[in-house]
Amino acid sequence: MTADRRRIIEMLFLEGDHTCAYCVASGDCELQALGYRLGMIAPTDPYLWPRTTIDATHPDIYLDRSRCILCSRCIEASKQEDGKSVFGFDGRGIVMRLNVDAEGGLGATDMAAIDKAASVCPVACIVIKRDSYRVPNGRRRFDSSPIGSDIEAKRPQASPEATFPNTPYVQTTPRHLLLDRLFRCHMSLLDIDERLLEFMDLADLDRSPFDDKKEFDRMVDVGFIEGGCSNESNVYELREFRKHCRVLVAVGACAVNGGVPAMRNVYTCASAWRGCSSARVPSKVAA
16 A cells, blocks of 8 residues: 555656755745655656746746646635635646636735645745745654654554544455546545544555456445446446445445436437538638
8 A cells, every 4th residue: 555655646746846855945844845755765667747837927926837636726726725716727637737816826816825725835836936945954853753643643553443442443355446437536535634644554455546457356345436337348347346335335425316327317318410511611621
């Protein structure tokens, strides 16, 4: 499991421009701290070196998208804590990036340096100007203690019994299956952040999107199913999944009531074919 987590951190380093030696967040960066904690020496694959821009239009804050890890903390903080809507995601997949809700850049928004969204970035994507390198080496947040130490300190014996008193401890083995889905529901599970460390003490993860395991080789305690059944392959996977899970939990709208994939149920194959084949197609396509 540590190797899998280290590999995920490596991929985050590869997707952006994270040069810790001269980064303004060095010593206070959660990505860097996790790399140290998991024993990452250096990424083993080539960097992607994405072409991004720095938005320095704001008088007190600048935005360096090359260091964004798409954690969405600033989006949530801006909406829930600051009562604004400064940030959002633009694009999908590998081209997704952090965007601001103004054509003139960050300087055209109502964001202020005292906003919660300006201080929640775990890396050096959102940086307050004229405030860098003030804390000397040795006094930065992760110089004296590794990331996660505050959580471990709350668990004196670091035992499941301390977390769930008066409950018999049984090592739980969860499993996760994805069918036809939009990918957002299972990603929301990662939003519990540091509490994942507590979960890993209680669970032995058998199959998930992280390991891409294909076969069912044993019975597990809990299975989480996301997505709807859109074809025979999905139905077969779901039935096999159910056979190997003592408890099955549906996660998200697609798994519970069909969601977006179920919208096709109001149409027949014949009507969908007629609609597609009769649609007007331009005779010339611009180069």
